[in-house]
Amino acid sequence: MTITEAIVLGLVQGLTEFIPISSTAHLLIVPSILGWGDPGAAVSAVIQFGTLLAAIIYFFRDIVRLIGGFFRGLITRRPLADVDSREAWLVIIARSRSSSSACFSRSTSSRRFGDCGS
Numbered sequence: 001m002t003i004t005e006a007i008v009l010g011l012v013q014g015l016t017e018f019i020p021i022s023s024t025a026h027l028l029i030v031p032s033i034l035g036w037g038d039p040g041a042a043v044s045a046v047i048q049f050g051t052l053l054a055a056i057i058y059f060f061r062d063i064v065r066l067i068g069g070f071f072r073g074l075i076t077r078r079p080l081a082d083v084d085s086r087e088a089w090l091v092i093i094a095r096s097r098s099s100s101s102a103c104f105s106r107s108t109s110s111r112r113f114g115d116c117g118s
Helices: 003-016 023-033 041-058 060-076 083-113
Strands: none
Touching (some): 003 041, 023 041
């Protein structure tokens, strides 16, 4: 993989990650359109890790604030007393609901369509 290919794939990942379309698919489609071939799973994993790292760096203050609010709510035994604690609990509730929905839909689709093998 050349530097140009890496830069283009990084830009594609950055531009498509936070919109509701598959950035992973773009990591396969763009090289195919440009005649570069499949960049491989390792390249895709490194690019996706870079996106995760960038999101953590960008939201670091918010993450620390929510973690502090979560533990503050536990220690005071009033988990919904302040805004940060309430927001942390709402994130946990939303995440658990979306995780359970994903698990349910995956098991349902596996029963209906077979395991996709990924």
